[in-house]
Amino acid sequence: MSSPVSTRRKGSAARRRRPAEEAQRAILDAAEQRLLAAGPDALRLQDVAADVGVSHPAILHHFGSREGLMRAVTARALASLEADLVRRLADPTDDVDGAALLDRVFETLGDRGHARLVAWLVLTGLGDAPPGAGVRVVRAVADLVHERRMAAGRATSADFEDSLFTIMLAATALFGDAIVGPQVRASAGLAQDPGADQRFRNWLAELVTQHFDRESPAKTDAPRKKARASRTARR
Numbered sequence: 001m002s003s004p005v006s007t008r009r010k011g012s013a014a015r016r017r018r019p020a021e022e023a024q025r026a027i028l029d030a031a032e033q034r035l036l037a038a039g040p041d042a043l044r045l046q047d048v049a050a051d052v053g054v055s056h057p058a059i060l061h062h063f064g065s066r067e068g069l070m071r072a073v074t075a076r077a078l079a080s081l082e083a084d085l086v087r088r089l090a091d092p093t094d095d096v097d098g099a100a101l102l103d104r105v106f107e108t109l110g111d112r113g114h115a116r117l118v119a120w121l122v123l124t125g126l127g128d129a130p131p132g133a134g135v136r137v138v139r140a141v142a143d144l145v146h147e148r149r150m151a152a153g154r155a156t157s158a159d160f161e162d163s164l165f166t167i168m169l170a171a172t173a174l175f176g177d178a179i180v181g182p183q184v185r186a187s188a189g190l191a192q193d194p195g196a197d198q199r200f201r202n203w204l205a206e207l208v209t210q211h212f213d214r215e216s217p218a219k220t221d222a223p224r225k226k227a228r229a230s231r232t233a234r235r
Contacts, residue, residue, distance in 0.1 A: 031073045035113045040120040081108045082137040089144035098205035110178035142167040158218035
């Protein structure tokens with residue numbers, strides 16, 4: 001029978017032989033579980049290392065610093081969110097449910113705590129939104145939404161900024177709701193209404209959908225712009 005010492009040595013050797021990609025994935029999984037359970041302050045390298053069964057320096061080797069680990073955790077979550085949204089929006093046969101999409105976004109930003117993590121990094125001066133995959137999720141969604149609008153005859157290429165700004169508005173609202181939603185609802189007298197958060201997201205989805213379903217803003221604005229130009233020319 002192997003002694004406890006020899007067993008530990010074998011375990012340590014096995015951990016050292018773990019492929020880098022596998023080790024990084026295990027570390028990120030453990031860090032995300034701590035973020036989900038207790039927020040950004042719970043992401044302490046010693047605790048994450050203990051969860052995974054690696055040394056503290058091993059995490060530094062893979063991610064450079066605690067802040068590097070935080071950015072990597074959120075970058076992976078945003079990349080997963082982007083891939084999911086893009087897959088659904090890129091499928092022309094998928095009759096996309098706006099409320100379901102917003103719920104998917106809020107799952108990442110609010111339920112899993114990534115909005116708090118990004119805000120914590122930015123407000124403490126320890127980093128910006130994580131680099132790499134995932135940070136262009138707003139643009140990727142706006143591109144696909146605009147393609148759908150044009151395919152339906154509700155927008156022209158001149159309306160792209162309208163699509164982009166609308167998606168930016170929805171993203172900003174969801175990001176804010178993920179951070180201070182309970183406090184805002186309390187200020188609105190809805191602290192004791194457990195369904196207010198979901199109704200707000202449903203209302204936001206309907207607002208965005210109605211905006212996207214209206215006639216092309218560029219076409220609607222054209223007569224007004226022409227009238228203004230004519231009045232200016234007569235002065």
